[in-house]
Amino acid sequence: MKVGVIGTGHVGLVTCVALAHLGHRVAGTDSDGEKIALLRRGSSPFYEPGLDDLLSQGLASGGLDFRPSIAETVQGATVVFICVGTPPRADGEANLLAIERSARELARHATGPTVVVEKSTVPVGTGVRLRAILRQERPDLEFALVSNPEFLREGRAIQDTLEPDRILVGAETTEAFDAMRRLYEPLTRRAIPLIETDLMTAELAKHACNAYLALKISFANAMARICERAGADVVRVAEIMGADPRIGRAFLDAGLGYGGSCFPKDLAAFERLVERLGGDLPLLGEIARINEEAVQATAEKVKEALWNLEDKRVVLLGLAFKPDTDDVRFAPALALARLLLAQGAHVLGYDPKAAANAKAELAELEVCLDPYEAATGADCIVVCTEWDEFRSLDLGRLKDTMAHPLVVDGRNVFDPEAMRRHGFTYYPTGRPPVTPHRTAT
Numbered sequence: 501m502k503v504g505v506i507g508t509g510h511v512g513l514v515t516c517v518a519l520a521h522l523g524h525r526v527a528g529t530d531s532d533g534e535k536i537a538l539l540r541r542g543s544s545p546f547y548e549p550g551l552d553d554l555l556s557q558g559l560a561s562g563g564l565d566f567r568p569s570i571a572e573t574v575q576g577a578t579v580v581f582i583c584v585g586t587p588p589r590a591d592g593e594a595n596l597l598a599i600e601r602s603a604r605e606l607a608r609h610a611t612g613p614t615v616v617v618e619k620s621t622v623p624v625g626t627g628v629r630l631r632a633i634l635r636q637e638r639p640d641l642e643f644a645l646v647s648n649p650e651f652l653r654e655g656r657a658i659q660d661t662l663e664p665d666r667i668l669v670g671a672e673t674t675e676a677f678d679a680m681r682r683l684y685e686p687l688t689r690r691a692i693p694l695i696e697t698d699l700m701t702a703e704l705a706k707h708a709c710n711a712y713l714a715l716k717i718s719f720a721n722a723m724a725r726i727c728e729r730a731g732a733d734v735v736r737v738a739e740i741m742g743a744d745p746r747i748g749r750a751f752l753d754a755g756l757g758y759g760g761s762c763f764p765k766d767l768a769a770f771e772r773l774v775e776r777l778g779g780d781l782p783l784l785g786e787i788a789r790i791n792e793e794a795v796q797a798t799a800e801k802v803k804e805a806l807w808n809l810e811d812k813r814v815v816l817l818g819l820a821f822k823p824d825t826d827d828v829r830f831a832p833a834l835a836l837a838r839l840l841l842a843q844g845a846h847v848l849g850y851d852p853k854a855a856a857n858a859k860a861e862l863a864e865l866e867v868c869l870d871p872y873e874a875a876t877g878a879d880c881i882v883v884c885t886e887w888d889e890f891r892s893l894d895l896g897r898l899k900d901t902m903a904h905p906l907v908v909d910g911r912n913v914f915d916p917e918a919m920r921r922h923g924f925t926y927y928p929t930g931r932p933p934v935t936p937h938r939t940a941t
């Protein structure tokens with residue numbers, strides 16, 4: 501099928517390369533001309549495992565192309581995906597200006613009957629607005645509207661797109677469902693379920709999924725605070741909870757909390773939406789509050805251990821909001837860095853992929869190219885992102901290079917027993933600390 505994709509960010513670009521890989525003819529566009537120039541040269545504007553390979557394959561096969569305008573992108577396309585950003589406004593409401601602009605432009609330039617797919621995360625009811633905009637802009641255009649929310653995780657985006665747990669399609673006409681079934685046939689052929697529902701239900705289900713996942717993380721963090729007071733171990737609590745299939749182990753890792761471009765903004769947008777609908781769901785605000793508390797609690801641990809933060813060197817291991825990405829949007833590491841900097845600490849950071857993005861976001865942060873270099877002379881290390889490479893750091897070397905062997909583990913990546921053996925003072929999250937006078941059980 502001929503597919504157009506508007507917005508070639510984390511979701512749009514992955515959609516482009518994945519659909520081209522599945523055999524469709526895909527054209528992508530973005531309002532950021534530099535991104536398009538980069539993509540045409542075969543370079544991805546961000547890091548995502550496996551993306552570069554699929555990008556070069558798509559370009560080489562001729563099935564994938566990037567064009568400078570929406571007009572050129574929707575030409576001849578039977579399905580057009582809208583994948584533009586939906587950032588938060590000051591009050592948390594989703595800013596849908598890019599969605600409206602894309603829809604108007606698309607309507608002006610569509611060359612035939614078009615299935616218009618909203619893939620961006622949007623408040624329920626956006627489809628109704630889009631339908632009105634498309635009609636207003638182009639009364640003669642034959643179109644069908646689809647909500648096809650994206651569930652990919654950054655860092656595993658290619659795998660999540662080519663092997664999703666489910667594909668969700670909300671639509672109103674047989675033609676729209678037929679088109680989406682054809683589009684995803686290479687996946688459904690492999691027994692990947694395609695769930696069909698109405699537009700509103702699909703839009704709402706995306707809010708519900710993100711809110712529930714964030715809830716699980718905040719629940720684990722609330723348990724971590726209680727475990728610390730009680731002297732219990734939140735990692736074991738999570739294992740025990742997760743052994744119950746009604747609960748499940750995933751997303752019960754206590755730590756610095758969630759970040760990224762989705763959960764924080766989607767939760768705020770959902771809260772505003774519920775209010776607009778005349779409802780009341782204080783749970784959503786509580787999830788966000790507990791998430792902020794996770795960063796504050798970690799900052800307090802550092803302060804408690806170091807006393808006065810002025811003149812202290814604090815090293816953050818991991819700056820990306822999660823492993824395997826260079827994305828630092830709403831990264832807990834940067835929120836923590838700001839709290840520590842505000843109290844006068846000298847904050848350094850190391851991240852395998854996200855150092856440049858972190859530096860661009862927070863100029864006061866000193867970024868290092870190597871974890872041992874970062875740790876040289878440090879008074880404290882704080883683990884902020886659970887990159888795999890941190891699990892295999894040489895603890896002896898790390899300890900020898902630090903001014904004081906103190907580690908605050910915001911992701912519970914280290915084994916408390918190994919930390920004790922190496923002589924660290926170690927503060928994990930929601931687990932008993934290891935101090936020279938007290939050992940973890």
Ligand code: NAD
Nearest residue numbers: 507508509510511530531532584585586598620621650654
């Ligand atoms: P992104 O910021 O990485 O990409 C958005 C892209 O849209 C940017 O390249 C931007 O230049 C482009 N854009 C903005 N306005 C445009 C316009 N008028 N015309 C053409 N291009 C335009 O954002 P993202 O992470 O890809 O997210 C996109 C949407 O998908 C959001 O609604 C997000 O909530 C949702 N989503 C994201 C993820 C994720 O993990 N990143 C997962 C699921 C859903």
